[in-house]
Amino acid sequence: MTEELHQVTLSVNGVAHEVTVPARRLLSDALRHDLGLTGTHVGCEHGVCGACTVLLDGRPTRACLMFAVTAQGAAITTVEGLAEPDGSLGPVQQAFAECHGLQCGFCTPGFLTTITAGLRDNPTPTHEEAREMVSGNLCRCTGYQNIVKAVERAAELGRTAKDAS
Amino acid sequence: MTTKLMGQKVQRTEDQRFLRGQGRYADDVAVSPDTLHCAVLRSPHAHARIVDIDVSGVLDVDGVHAVWTHDDLEGAMAEPLPLLIPHPALTEGRTQYALAKDEVNYVGEAIAFVVAADRYLAEDAVSRIEVTYDFLPPVVGIDAARAATNLVHPDVPGNVAARMEQSTGDVDAAMRKAPHTLALDLTVERSACTPLEGRGTVARWDPDTNRLQVWTSTQTSTGVRAVVAAKLGLDLGQVDVVTPDVGGGFGVKINHPWPEELLVPLAAMTLGRTVKFTEDRREHFISSAHERGQVQHIEVGFDDDGRLLALDVQFWHDHGAYIPYGLIVPIITSTQLLGPYKPRAYRVVFESLYTNTVMVTPYRGAGRPQGCYAMERTMDAIAEFLGRDRTEVRAANFIQPDEFPYDQGLIFQDGRELEYDSGDYPAMLEKAKALIGWDEFPAFRDEMAAEGRRVGIGLACYVEGTGVGPYEGAHVHIETSGKVKVATGLTTQGQGHQTVFAQLVADTLGCRFEDVEVVTGDTRRMPYAVGTFASRAAVMSGSAIHLAALRAREKVLRIAADALEAAEDDLEINDGVVSVKGAPLDGGAAIDLGTVAVLSNPLRYAFDEKSRIATQFSVGDPGKPPVADDDEPGLEGKDFYSPERATFASGMHAVIVETDPDTAEITILKYAVVHDCGRLINPMIVEGQIHGGVAQGIGGALYERMAYDESGQLLNASFMDFLMPYVTEMPDGIDIDHLETPSPLNPLGIKGAGEAGVIPSAAVFASAISDAEGFPITAMPISPSELFALRRSLVEPVETEDPS
Numbered sequence: 001m002t003e004e005l006h007q008v009t010l011s012v013n014g015v016a017h018e019v020t021v022p023a024r025r026l027l028s029d030a031l032r033h034d035l036g037l038t039g040t041h042v043g044c045e046h047g048v049c050g051a052c053t054v055l056l057d058g059r060p061t062r063a064c065l066m067f068a069v070t071a072q073g074a075a076i077t078t079v080e081g082l083a084e085p086d087g088s089l090g091p092v093q094q095a096f097a098e099c100h101g102l103q104c105g106f107c108t109p110g111f112l113t114t115i116t117a118g119l120r121d122n123p124t125p126t127h128e129e130a131r132e133m134v135s136g137n138l139c140r141c142t143g144y145q146n147i148v149k150a151v152e153r154a155a156e157l158g159r160t161a162k163d164a165s
Numbered sequence: 166m167t168t169k170l171m172g173q174k175v176q177r178t179e180d181q182r183f184l185r186g187q188g189r190y191a192d193d194v195a196v197s198p199d200t201l202h203c204a205v206l207r208s209p210h211a212h213a214r215i216v217d218i219d220v221s222g223v224l225d226v227d228g229v230h231a232v233w234t235h236d237d238l239e240g241a242m243a244e245p246l247p248l249l250i251p252h253p254a255l256t257e258g259r260t261q262y263a264l265a266k267d268e269v270n271y272v273g274e275a276i277a278f279v280v281a282a283d284r285y286l287a288e289d290a291v292s293r294i295e296v297t298y299d300f301l302p303p304v305v306g307i308d309a310a311r312a313a314t315n316l317v318h319p320d321v322p323g324n325v326a327a328r329m330e331q332s333t334g335d336v337d338a339a340m341r342k343a344p345h346t347l348a349l350d351l352t353v354e355r356s357a358c359t360p361l362e363g364r365g366t367v368a369r370w371d372p373d374t375n376r377l378q379v380w381t382s383t384q385t386s387t388g389v390r391a392v393v394a395a396k397l398g399l400d401l402g403q404v405d406v407v408t409p410d411v412g413g414g415f416g417v418k419i420n421h422p423w424p425e426e427l428l429v430p431l432a433a434m435t436l437g438r439t440v441k442f443t444e445d446r447r448e449h450f451i452s453s454a455h456e457r458g459q460v461q462h463i464e465v466g467f468d469d470d471g472r473l474l475a476l477d478v479q480f481w482h483d484h485g486a487y488i489p490y491g492l493i494v495p496i497i498t499s500t501q502l503l504g505p506y507k508p509r510a511y512r513v514v515f516e517s518l519y520t521n522t523v524m525v526t527p528y529r530g531a532g533r534p535q536g537c538y539a540m541e542r543t544m545d546a547i548a549e550f551l552g553r554d555r556t557e558v559r560a561a562n563f564i565q566p567d568e569f570p571y572d573q574g575l576i577f578q579d580g581r582e583l584e585y586d587s588g589d590y591p592a593m594l595e596k597a598k599a600l601i602g603w604d605e606f607p608a609f610r611d612e613m614a615a616e617g618r619r620v621g622i623g624l625a626c627y628v629e630g631t632g633v634g635p636y637e638g639a640h641v642h643i644e645t646s647g648k649v650k651v652a653t654g655l656t657t658q659g660q661g662h663q664t665v666f667a668q669l670v671a672d673t674l675g676c677r678f679e680d681v682e683v684v685t686g687d688t689r690r691m692p693y694a695v696g697t698f699a700s701r702a703a704v705m706s707g708s709a710i711h712l713a714a715l716r717a718r719e720k721v722l723r724i725a726a727d728a729l730e731a732a733e734d735d736l737e738i739n740d741g742v743v744s745v746k747g748a749p750l751d752g753g754a755a756i757d758l759g760t761v762a763v764l765s766n767p768l769r770y771a772f773d774e775k776s777r778i779a780t781q782f783s784v785g786d787p788g789k790p791p792v793a794d795d796d797e798p799g800l801e802g803k804d805f806y807s808p809e810r811a812t813f814a815s816g817m818h819a820v821i822v823e824t825d826p827d828t829a830e831i832t833i834l835k836y837a838v839v840h841d842c843g844r845l846i847n848p849m850i851v852e853g854q855i856h857g858g859v860a861q862g863i864g865g866a867l868y869e870r871m872a873y874d875e876s877g878q879l880l881n882a883s884f885m886d887f888l889m890p891y892v893t894e895m896p897d898g899i900d901i902d903h904l905e906t907p908s909p910l911n912p913l914g915i916k917g918a919g920e921a922g923v924i925p926s927a928a929v930f931a932s933a934i935s936d937a938e939g940f941p942i943t944a945m946p947i948s949p950s951e952l953f954a955l956r957r958s959l960v961e962p963v964e965t966e967d968p969s
Contacts, residue, residue, distance in 0.1 A: 002227055024285065033283075038193035039186015041412070043361040044446040048884035051361055079186035093184040097176055100849050103857060104659025105183030106190065106361040106412030127897075135893050138884065140361050140413050141659050142853060143860030143922075144892035145899060 008072045012037060013081030021068050028052045030068035031078060039079040039109050043138065050137035053110035054078050060114045079109035082116060091157035092116050092150070101150035103141035110137050115151055123158055125151065170668035170678060171913070174849035177664040188410040191365030191382040192443040200367075201230055203429060203442040204287035206277035206294050207452055208269035211303035211521040211877020212317070215267055215296060218277060222293040228282035229290045230436055233428070235264040241396045242431060246422060249388075250491030254329040257321045259519070260489045263396075263424040268301075270317060270486035271522050272877055273451030275424045280432045280440060303521040303877040307352075307460045307483050310518035317486060317519035324519040326488050331499060333574035334510030339475035343466025346475075347546050352944045353535050353927060355458040355483070355871035356864070358528045359889060360658070362412020363444035364453060366426050368433035379406045379430055384419040384656050385696030386686040392422045393430050404430075408686030414658035415861070417454050419698045420490050420526040450882035455871055456494060456528035458483035459535045463543050471547045471558035473508035478539060482517045485524035492517060494525060494532040496578045497630075502536030503573055503583075504628050505590040505815060506544075506562040511575075521877045527698060529861060530923045533629060538945065541625040541928035545935065555932070556594060556603060559626060563590040578699075579633040581810040587906040588628070588815045593839050596902050597624060600837040601819035609821075619826050620834065621937025624819040625925035630811035631842070631917025632704025632908075638693050638805040639706060639713035641670065643721070645766075645775045647741050647759030649674065649681045651713075653706040654694020656686030660919060661850040662702060666710050668846055669913070673714035674721075675738030676758060693805070700814070700917025703846060708806035708911040717802030724761050724800070728782035729754055756782065758800075765800040767791035812908040814916035816840040818859075818925040822933045829953035831867060831934065833896040841904040843916035851918045852901055858922015859899055864890045865923065866930040866946050 003022040010017045012035060019034045026045075031037045031054070043051035045064045052063040055077035082090045089097065092115045102108040111134060118133040119125070125133060130151040131144075139147060182188050223232045235243065243266075248258045265276045277294050281287035302315040309315070310324040317324055340346060366381040377399060383389050383406075390406040393399070411418065425442040432440040444453070459480050466475035482495040499513040544562075548555040564571045566589045573583040598604060606622045613620045639653045651670055657663070667681035684690050685706075695705070718738065725743040726733040731754070737746050744755035763779035771777045785791060792798055821835040838855055845851050868888035872881040881887045907914030931942040934952065940959045944951070 022285070029284075032192070033196055036196050037186070038189070038196060041190070041362070042192075043412075044884045046446065046883055046885060049361060079184075083185055089181075089184060096184055097180045100177065100853050102180060102183055102659075103661070103853060104361070104411065104413040105179070105188050106659075108183055109186055112184070131892050131897065135891055138361065138889055138891060140359060140415070140861070140889065141857045143856035143858075143899070144890075144895050145856045146853060148892065148897075 006069050008069050010035065010068065010071055010076060011074065012076045012078060019068065023067060023069055025068045026064055027066040027068045027071050028063035031063060037078050037080055041106050041109055043107065048138065049107065050110040050114065051107045053113045053137070055113050055117055058117060060117045077113065079112055082112055091161060092119065092154040095150040095154035095157055099146045099150040099153050101142065101146045107137060107139045111147060115154060119155055119158055123155060125155060127152070169672050171672050172845055173668070173847065175664055175668055175678070175847055177661045178667065179661065179663045190362055190410045190412050191367055191380055192441070194367045194380045194409055195369065195439045195441060200439045200441050201280050201282065201436065202284040202287050203425065203432065203440060204279050204284060204291045205275045205425065206291045207448065208265065208272055208274040208276055210269060210298055210300065211272050211305065212301040213269050213298035214301060215265060215269065215276070216299050217297040219295040220277065223279065223290045226286065226290045226293065228286040229279060231280040231432060232290060233264065233278045234276065235262055235266040238263060240398060242427060246489060247392060248491065249489055250493060252327070252492045255327040255488065255492055257326045258488055259318050259321065261487045263427050272879060273523060275452065278428045280436065305520060305522060305873050305875055305877045307458065307481050307518060310483065310520045311481060317521055321519060325516050326484065326519060327492055327517045328514070329492065329496070330512070330514045331575050332512035336475050336477050336510045336512040339510040340464065340466040340477060343474040344468050345550060346464065346466045347550055349463045349542055349546055350943060351461040351463070351539060351542055353457050353459050353538060354946060355455045356528065356869040357455045357871065358415035358417040360413025360415055360417065363446065363449040364418065364423055364425065365443045366429040367439065367441045368430040369439040370434045370437060372437065375403060377404045377430055377434065379404065380409050381406060381426055382411050382418055383408055383421060384414045384658065384698055385421060386656055386688050387654055387692065387694045388421050388696060389426055390688045393427060396427050397431060397434065406688045408656040411656065411658040414697065415529045416456070416527040416531060416698065419696055420454055446884060447882050450887065451523060451879055454526040455485065455523050456525050457535060457865065458525070459498065461539045463539055465543050465547065467547050469551065470561045471551055471553055472561050473506060474510065476508040476511045478502060478513040480515045482515055483520050483525065484517050485520055485522045487524045488517065489524065490526040493578050494527055497532035498536040500575050500577050500583050501533045501628065501630060502540050504537060504540050505564055505588065505626050506540065507564050522873055529858065529920045531699070531920070533627060533924045534865065534927055537625060537627045537925050538927040538931065541925065542931060545932050546941065555624060556598060560591060560594055566591070577630055577811060579811060584810060585628065585813040586908050586910050588813060588841060589904060589906050590626070590815065593815065593817050593841060593904050596904060597817040597819050597837060597839045600839060600900050600902050601821065601835060603819065606821070617826065618823060619937050620821060620823045621933040621935065622819065622821050623929045623932025623936055624817060625928035625932060626817045627924045628813050628815045629700065629921055629924060631700035631814045632808065633699045633701055633811045634808055635695060636805050636807035637695060637705035637709045638691060638803065639709040640691055641713045641717040641802040643717060643758050643762045643800040645759050645762045647680055647757055649676050651681060651683045651710060652687065652690035653685055653710055654688070654691035655697045655702055655706050658697065660702060660854065661847065665703060665846045665850060666707065669707055669711050670714045673711050674718050676741040680741060700919040700921070703915055704812060704911055704917050705806060707846065707915060708913060709804060711912055712804035712806055713802045715802065716804050717800065720765065720800060720802065721758060721761050724764050724784055725756050727784040728756055728764055762800040766798040806911065808910050812843065812910045812916045814842045814918065814921060816921050816925070818929045820929050820933045822930065822937060824934060824937045824952065829949040829956065831949060831952065836896045837900040838922070839902045839904060840921055841906055842918040842921065843908045844905055844914040845903065846915065854918050855901055855922040856899055858920060859926070860890055860895055862923040862926025863894060866926045868894065868946060870946055
């Protein structure tokens, strides 16, 4: 018994990767194990925890609930693609560092991608909106207090960057 | 002058890699098409004899490299897994096999192990294994275990693994003489650590060097190393265990070895390939450990002021199908129950019971949440009986600041006296009352009542033995580059050890914080270590690192004094440069740590710029050997810290809740924490630990439980059904105040902080909900539907239903 394989082009962080995978291979596994982009983490494999969240054409998407073959043609952004072109931390990453928004770091990539999309759609969230923005991701370490602060700080950093440009 | 970093909110150095997706967790190691992956066949039944296992359909699955059952294991691997912490009271200790032999005792127990080209194929293969079972009646829950109509292990009478009693004073006599007595029956359900990363192990056998390299998501790398060597018949020196980044532990990863921690290395050796196991979420629920489940009966005698004259506690502890971690959890419950109080006479008896469910090992708090719940529910009951304010009754029982060290007269979990080293509970209570607004609450309650809203306030106090021995060690190595490489053997799971330990080294040594690099949990760098549990990392490794840095500093000063022709006492070290106090730095009376490192090692080769520069200095006596009899080459410091006993942190939490009069929904309006962990190394990290602990406590008090049915199936083994708090379940803000009573037991005056946030949660919510509702809460966690049912049964009996 040999599985049928499919050739797929995954466009991740602006780079096209050819992979040959069975139809059932999850996008999360393809990113991690076939492309070696292990920043995307898998916490539950049933779409609840949000650790594996990537941006698919800009939309936050659970990579564990999607097959790699269905990501053909989409532009995927993972945590590895969130830093600035000069290598410095992006505003959401920087805000997490400043606000102690992470401890073990396992859930963090999913928060970073989710907030990146959230602030793009709503650059000036109210406090309630900041909480709402992270309400679909699980964290077992931080109690979320500093993650919410990081959302607000990231919004601030984003505004400063915009004013400067 | 270098600024001291102790006590500063220093940003974490480890964040840089985590934020870039460059952390390296177990499943991130050895990402290669050549790596083989494992899957485990786990028992679908809670209690059964294994009649037959048929693996004949498996090996012809493409990509399958091995399939093993117990029959395939040999020697020590075929023996039961170790009982890690024996105790004289643990008379009936039973542990599981790496792969089940003849019987299974919980849903999730490992039966067969498959190694294949990838996890998908390994799971395909597992699904082809056919097992024939002979069903046995399962024992689920503490009531069934106590009734002992059925036995988990046929040779363990009454399902009792251990019965243990401790006492101080004559409880029976004191109870008879007490002016008032009360009895309480309480229960706490099971929960679990539930780190976002489950367990994971990777192993690689190197035939060229005859060595085994293991990466495992553990809280003790040295423990895993020792057991892997013992079970696989290797010399300790052939096994290296490296703890990669760990995605949360909270206790569950201190137990070892998990079956896969032995089977993966064995497969790597047998197959000559790198082998990886990564636990999935369902596996974590049904095959990693749980905690918390207890039934408690408390009798208390007290005077008119609520002073405890006699406290008589019995409890029954559900430890699941096996007991590899011994009696640590119930011993902690039985001793830490006393909290900040001093009963005149105390007796505690517990039984640790087998059930056909996942085994129990410490989960953050490790038995303290249950003990705190028992004690604090009792305090509330006394206050209610006497019509006194709940804080007054507590204050009447506090150990006073001038009574330290205070010996509770019991033996703690580390086998040492339960002797509190320092604290100030009356001052802490004042802070807690101020922070929550205790005295203002009656007015707030009236105000809310006027709006038809129902609120309650609760408070709970605890004392936590932290930083238990036996020891931790540290090694500080100053390289010729001036970089300072630090190793300690215990492991890290997100507590920011790289940062806080670097703070300590920078302060002690006088080097730049940026030049310090800390490695934890790598047996190649520090082979002697115990592990990360019992809020001990900062106390134990922090102290050891401080001492090792002092040793390194002594050597730096000795060599620098020689090189600079100055007295050691006249030297200071700032920003990695040794100089004569008061002398201008450009006057030549200075030498950097890297150059001192070159001088410390009398090599004859000038291999780089640094060693050429060093030739301008002359050290040592030409008439003596280049390395003196009592010296060794290199600029290093190594030391161990081994305390007499634990150091006792303390805290008080208070909460205001609102309960919906119609739906019984429970909402947190305000949460306040006062915490004393001695001197703070990094307040930002301590507060982060408290936030996380409070979140787990809220989960445990209001949402999380292990829903076993009567046949021993765990019905909520997923994140869809096991309700871990999202941000929406957390209060918007946690008010924190610190009290610092330094520990006299260690050089830095620190106490542990990791577990504190979770300890009083069940107690404080039970107190607040009772206060809101006007009837006692005796079973935790409590859901809105349970509160609704309680109202109906206690307050508003439903007339249409037959009460029988």
